[in-house]
Amino acid sequence: MKEKLKPFTSIIVIGFFLFIAYGSDDDSKNENIKPLTSDTSKVTSEVPLKTRLENNIKGFEKESSLTKNLKSLDDIFIVLAVYKSYYVIIKEGKESTDNDEKKLAEKLEQKVSNSQVKDFPKLRLAYNNILKEKLWENNVDVKIGGSKNTVLSLTAGYFASNKNIKTTQETLHEMLANLRFKQANYRWYKGEDEYTYYTIESAKDSEVIE
Secondary structure, eight states: OOOOOOHHHHHHHHHHHHHHHHOOOOHHHHTTOOOOOHHHHHHHHTSOHHHHHHHHHHHHHTTOOTTSOOOSHHHHHHHHHHHHHHHHHHHHHHTOSOHHHHHHHHHHHHHHHHHHHHHHHHHHHHHHHHHHHHHGGGTOEEEEETTTTOEEEEEOGGGGSHHHHHHHHHHHHHHHHHTTOOEEEEESSTTOSOOEEEEOOOOOTTOOOO
């Protein structure tokens, strides 16, 4: 017989999944995490493209890690935003008519790609740890698997319901795809041999994308 959660408990659990998917609702924490506005992009465009490409390449040569301190969702969002910003300047360089800028863009793309291959497994592990910490009180067991931390497994009585599985996957899908997970597994107790899984069509860690 499948275990049923009380409605109030179910609301709490899905609330946590929404929190995990979209981050803190504390505006004071998120006020510095904003997309480029027309003002900031204007300031950036005033710096010559060649200079920006060269500066970004030099930044990688300093061997500073973007994933040194991943303690919160905001930390993860910031790293994802940084990688997306690299895509923007690389795209601009590739579309340039200047051969030097094109070559610099290709060089930067390779450095970003190499960095992502190292960092995305760490990002996925950090996300797993945050999920584990946030959901243990609601008896949700969280595990990560795969040689590069690409499989996320969730176990809880909450997942005795196929509807709850579907709702959770829809809630988490965008974040899991952004972190380039490849599969999400759901089962409702640890001894269960069968589980429901979703294949996630996400980019490779090496791909530099928007």
